[in-house]
Amino acid sequence: MTATAPTYPSVAPIAPPALLLDGITKTYRSKAGAVDALRGVTYHFARGSFTAVMGPSGSGKSTLLQCAAGLDQPTAGNVVLNGVPLRGLNEVQLTKLRRSEMGFVFQAYNLLPSLSVYDNVALPVRLTGRRPARNDVLRVLDQVGLDGKAKRRPAELSGGQQQRVAIARALITQPSVFFADEPTGALDSGTSRQVLRLLREATDRAGQTVVMVTHDPASAAYADRVLFLSDGLLAGHLNHATPPQIAAAMNELQR
Numbered sequence: 323m324t325a326t327a328p329t330y331p332s333v334a335p336i337a338p339p340a341l342l343l344d345g346i347t348k349t350y351r352s353k354a355g356a357v358d359a360l361r362g363v364t365y366h367f368a369r370g371s372f373t374a375v376m377g378p379s380g381s382g383k384s385t386l387l388q389c390a391a392g393l394d395q396p397t398a399g400n401v402v403l404n405g406v407p408l409r410g411l412n413e414v415q416l417t418k419l420r421r422s423e424m425g426f427v428f429q430a431y432n433l434l435p436s437l438s439v440y441d442n443v444a445l446p447v448r449l450t451g452r453r454p455a456r457n458d459v460l461r462v463l464d465q466v467g468l469d470g471k472a473k474r475r476p477a478e479l480s481g482g483q484q485q486r487v488a489i490a491r492a493l494i495t496q497p498s499v500f501f502a503d504e505p506t507g508a509l510d511s512g513t514s515r516q517v518l519r520l521l522r523e524a525t526d527r528a529g530q531t532v533v534m535v536t537h538d539p540a541s542a543a544y545a546d547r548v549l550f551l552s553d554g555l556l557a558g559h560l561n562h563a564t565p566p567q568i569a570a571a572m573n574e575l576q577r
């Protein structure tokens with residue numbers, strides 16, 4: 323009789339969260355003293371989720387985004403992006419990871435004024451040492467509703483169009499995580515909605531992860547979850563909340 327090997331049910335590998343903040347503390351030291359901007363924040367951002375981060379002024383939102391994106395080093399704790407701890411990386415490795423895995427959409431669009439819209443969008447690909455495919459650049463411009471504007475310079479576009487160029491530039495490398503800091507701060511409400519829909523589509527269609535800092539309850543309502551920060555700590559969250567629910571939670575925090 324031959325022994326048969328035992329069979330085991332196949333177990334799907336558990337994917338790491340897109341982004342893990344593991345006990346992040348950030349203390350700024352200056353002559354005036356020390357400020358604890360983040361005080362041991364732990365949070366998993368699931369792949370394909372859209373999270374808004376809110377909180378009173380000075381609660382640590384920008385610091386959280388800067389640390390999560392590897393633009394600033396936490397004083398303690400670790401940030402893990404797709405299973406890779408940022409703390410172990412040197413500046414070159416970090417820059418490479420940022421260029422391939424992260425997309426940035428900030429309030430200041432940071433477009434290069436002397437380059438055409440096409441070249442601004444192609445730039446992140448060039449920075450990775452590759453030649454951008456013309457069709458890829460035109461496809462993302464089409465995706466953000468800017469087909470036909472490729473030859474313009476940023477100054478020849480409206481604020482909303484410039485922000486959409488910034489989003490196209492973030493989309494071109496197909497990053498796994500988008501970091502957005504007040505992406506609609508300078509835009510009118512109609513244009514803001516277009517920009518927020520693009521971020522929403524990035525999660526719904528492409529399974530990308532969005533982390534967005536905002537002061538605006540209407541913008542935050544586009545997210546699956548709103549995380550509230552208060553005094554450097556997570557103070558709670560709301561899922562699939564409406565703008566009035568978010569505004570009420572903010573009022574509660576500010577009391």
Ligand SMILES: Nc1ncnc2c1ncn2[C@@H]1O[C@H](COP(=O)(O)OP(=O)(O)OP(=O)(O)O)[C@@H](O)[C@H]1O
Nearest residue numbers: 350352357359377378379380381382383384385386
């Ligand atoms: N470079 C720095 N040096 C010293 N303190 C800083 C520095 N950056 C931020 N802080 C302090 O850390 C705390 C958190 O700041 P942070 O900018 O993260 O808050 P925020 O929630 O984004 O605020 P806002 O909504 O006003 O933009 C604040 O007390 C701030 O004064």
